[in-house]
Amino acid sequence: MAIDATADIHPTAIVEDGAEIGAGARVGPYCVIGPEVVLGEGVVLQSHVAVAGITRVGAGTRIFPFASIGHAPQDLKYRGERSELIIGANNSIREHVTMNPGTEGGGGVTRVGDGGLFMMSVHVGHDCVVGDGVILANNATLAGHVILDDNVILGGLAAIHQHVRIGRGAMIGGLAGVVADVIPYGSVIGERAHLAGLNLVGLKRRGADRAQIHGLRAAFGELFAEGGSLRERADGVAASHAGNPLVEEVLRFISAESSRSFTVPA
Template identity: 65%
Template sequence: MTEIHPTAIVEDGAVIGEGVRIGPYSTVGPNVKLAVGVTLESHVVVTGHTSVGPNSHIFPFASIGHKPQDLKFSGEVTYLEIGANNQIREHATMSPGTEGGGGVTRVGNNCLFMMGTHVGHDCLVGDYAILANNATLAGHVELADHVILGGLSAIRQWSRIGTGAIVGGMTGVEFDVIPFGSVIGDRARLAGLNLIGLKRKGFPREQIHALRAAYRELFESDEGTLRSRAEALAAGQPDQPLVKVVTDFILEKEDRRFCTPRSDD
């Protein structure tokens, strides 16, 4: 059964699914949709044109769906779409999109947003992402599936973080991070591959070995540009799936900058 605490405020127009639990002093705005099994603990605010997917769990003092932190925003209708089975912990904040960024912020399924994390306007977050305490995404960031952000890390606006990548704690990311990459530093540098993550996901050893060889060709060679090296790898190893993920990411968009190893590493 749906449970709404007497001190909670659910405004007319809100759509509340079966089995939703809304705790003390929480507020739900008139354009909010809470799917089946959503739980809001005490003192949660969900507002704006926000939808929360089935069985997601939002903890005290989270602020979800308030207008974006963008001075160009002038009150237009934009959206925040949160998927299923997410855990959004204390003091986390998520913003809807802006007209200039496509109008929607999307969060996938099965993610964990720890205390004090922030998802800025127009971000696209994939499935199984983990943001440790106080990790922050500026506007227009793209986070692919299975990305891990360490505590107090910060991702600059318009950056892309590829699938399976890991960002170390207190790292500031200014440029794109390749899939399965591992970056660290006050200004992020590529420190290698997320080998532990690859092994945990059960990728075959031969695929990991091929990816390690491709990494060396991409980042330890002085021949040509990163893009030209990626083009050569894509042509030479079309049947290596992990290598293809990385080369597709590099070649997907023109004029992108990437986190690379520091010259003295």
């Protein structure tokens, strides 16, 4: 067991032999830390947090009471194979959040980026890849193998189907069930989600160039016009909006391989 001398471990916490706890980390009352857990510098586990498995928690991340981190995946195909959960730095993981490690069938690793906010009762399923700066509101759920790019926002009770990709800067409305890929900067609503437009508020907050935003809006209209397939229309958009990095990001997303279709306007 490697516990830095500056770490603060509450006497009621259980830290199993082999765990590593970094400088300035704090493990609060009644937490349970497994033998292959690594807590980075300044990590705070407030109380009643259980961290298991081969789990690494990045520096400055704060985990709130009753979170369950790194326990066995909720996948009937899981047979106890060794797999990992890697959580980045400076995340806020609120009460009752669950994050599962990967499975052999999905590459064996679940990855969570830096600077995310995971509100109460969020679930991050096995083999997910979650980018930086994401916000998942209360009870949002990721099934297995989901990819969330940077700065994605999920509203409360949103549910993302397995193997779905959500592009950078997209916003998913509360209660939406998303069963198909969502383009970068898309704004999605509905019980069975449909594309309602672009996440213009998010683009403006992140300081996107106004002319590029206007170009993206025009490209959006062309991409989802009637006639031809989406990929055929994408070829036309590529020619008419060359040099706009926002449009180019959306086109790269559309052209990438995926096992899902795309979320489109109603």
